[in-house]
Amino acid sequence: MSSTVAVANIGGPRLTLGFDRFDRLDLDRHLAVHGKLRVPALDDLVRMAEQVDLRGRGGAGFPFARKLMAVAARVNYPTSDQDVLLPGEKRDARGSSEDVVVVVNAAEGEPGSSKDKVLLGRAPHLVLDGAQIAASALGTQRIVVAVEDDEAARSVRAAIGERRMAARVVRLTERFISGESGAVVRAINGETPIPPGVKVRAAESGVDGYPTLLSNTETFAQLAVLVSLGPDLYASAGTDDEPGTTLLTVGGTKVVEAPLGTSLRAVLDLCDVPPVPGVLVGGYHGIWLDPVAASRAVLSRAGMRAVGGTVGAGIVLPLAQGTCPLGEVTRIASYLAAQSAGQCGPCRLGLPDVVRTLNALSDGSGTVEDVRRAAGIGRGRGACTHPDGTAKFVLSAVDAFTDDIDVHRYGGTCGQPTFGVLPLPVPTGEEGRVAIDWSRCDGHGLCAYLVPELIQLDRYGFPVVLGTDIPSWMERDVQRAVAMCPALALRVTGGLPGSPARRS
Structure with missing residues (x-):
């Protein structure tokens, strides 16, 4: 997959440095391009991550420094004054730092995302650098890379062999919900790879029940770049409040590295995307932007909030002219309904009801109010975030495509076919x-x-x-x-x- 995805950058590469010269950076090429691995102490690493406000790039945007500290708080770190116990003293009941597990979450179940596959396929050592930096700072050697894509798995296994490190690769089932942190931990533990249904913090009880630092592939690559450049040089790209670059998958077929603060229109222009009826940002749990909002959108948390959008997992899906917007939205909602874990009412019954109301809206027999009611019933009540994310996707579409919906309501159709331009997994014949x-x-x-x-x-x-x-x-x-x-x-x-x- 990664070898067929085009890669470009705005303002100069960091994560994609060397991609213009090499299809894949093996260890020698990686060292020539990025330099030798440097491992700061835990306190220094936390300070660096806080200084640039490094956030997770898997969609939630959680501060990475807080994840580090949450895991560190669960274990003991050997220091000189712990080597000898005075009579009557006992060690803290917390676990050993050697039990900590660092997990690279490369479960890229979103059909419109390719950035993590590209990183593992072409720059696997950059990701492993980030994982090794975090593991060494936390006092452990236990690293797991959880990955779905065959090519990415082969690439990272080869990189682990080159480094002679003890990390292991765990293959995951390719499903939309497989990237949820609880589902990833369950898969690594040999359990059914679905969200656990109750909130379990990986920092407290993750892989094998041990404290686990789990973050997205790009996050670990960003950590490696931060340590390599240092906070000041890292912050020379991006905005004052949100330094650095980010990876975007545009249209499911092109990966773009751009500084945070770049306009969405600049990214679309780079990818030769003409003006379109709408742009989906953040993937299938993301937000639809109408043409006006898309023209004003800036790729940062603050910039996207200003137009009601989200950066999310860095997925940008322009809707091509000539296809039925409501048909495309219904098609994706049907896919999302079938991708649920089936653990709770909002998924089992709520998501199918959303699809039914969208079908009725498409043929002119339903109303926008029916869709809003169906999408709103299960919000905040699911066993995981899947029903909420799907509702957000659908409700934002209702707001973005009002003109098309009005045509459907009065004519039963907009007269345009549904071409299926939004990416979905290729059918295997087993469906x-x-x-x-x-x-x-x-x-x-x-x-x-x-x-x-x-x-x-x-x-x-x-x-x-x-x-x-x-x-x-x-x-x-x-x-x-x-x-x-x-x-x-x-x-x-x-x-x-x-x-x-x-x-x-």
């Missing part, structure tokens, strides 16, 4: 969908009782099927519904594993 054989269906309604997430009844008692892929957590329920249909009218199209032979 399944529920279908009805209308020559057999007698309207018994049992299917809607068994799988209400996918099927509801219309006012005449006949099933209305939600056109989404069957989530993995629903496979058994769907198989049961197919087997129990009295008229043998319910089918599964596609490749649902283990479903009965009654498939089209």
Whole structure:
């Protein structure tokens, strides 16, 4: 993947330094470009991260120094006055620093994001430098790289071998929710890779139950650049309040490194993007900007807040002219509904309801108020952030595409096809969908009782099927519904594993 993604920069490269000369920086090239690894003490590293307000680049933007301190607070660090215990003294009950785990979260489940794959594929040693800096400062050698992409996994394994370090690579299942920190920890621990459903801080109990420093791939690369340049030189790019550069994935096909404070329009111009009906910033849990907001947007936390947007995980998806905006939004909402972990009502029932209201809005039978109601019901009540993020995506679309929605409401269509320009994973052939054989269906309604997430009844008692892929957590329920249909009218199209032979 990373080898096919174009890379560019504005104002000079840092993370992408050397990309103009080398497809991949092996250890010798990395040392020639970035210099020898330097490892500050923990206090110095915290001070440097605080001085430039280094934030996580995975979407949440959490201060990195606070993560370091949270992990450090859970363990003992050997010092000279701890070597000898006086009679009657006992060591603190906290764990040893050697048990701390540093996790590079390269679970880039967002279909529109490629920046972490590019970093691991082309500059793996920069990421490992950052991880080793953090691990050494915390007094541990335990480093785990959690990665989904095959090419990125091969690249980082080769880099680990070159360095002769003890880090290990853990492969993750490629799903939208797999990058959530709790899901990553569960995957490394050999558990089902879904969010845990309750808030568990990795700094307190992460990999194997030990304090864990978990951060995004780019964050560790930024840490390595910060230590290499020093805070003053690092802050020579970006703004006074938000120093440094950031990586953006534009349109799913191009990675751009730009100083924080760069206008969004400058990035779009660099990528030859003409004026468009809207721009999605922050990915599929992000915010839609209308053309006016997009023209004023600045790539920083403050700059995006000013226009109601977000930098998020650095994903920028312009919506091309000629495709139906509402159709594209409905298509992505259907994907997000199928990507849930199915742990709570807001995901199991709430997200399918959002898709139904969007479908109704598209054909002119629904209203914006219906969409707002469906999107608002589960907000703040989910087992993870997936329903909230999806609601944010949908509600911002309702605000950004008012003209298109009005045309749909009065005409049942805007007259434009849905080209599918927003990126989604390439189908593997294993996806399944529920279908009805209308020559057999007698309207018994049992299917809607068994799988209400996918099927509801219309006012005449006949099933209305939600056109989404069957989530993995629903496979058994769907198989049961197919087997129990009295008229043998319910089918599964596609490749649902283990479903009965009654498939089209």
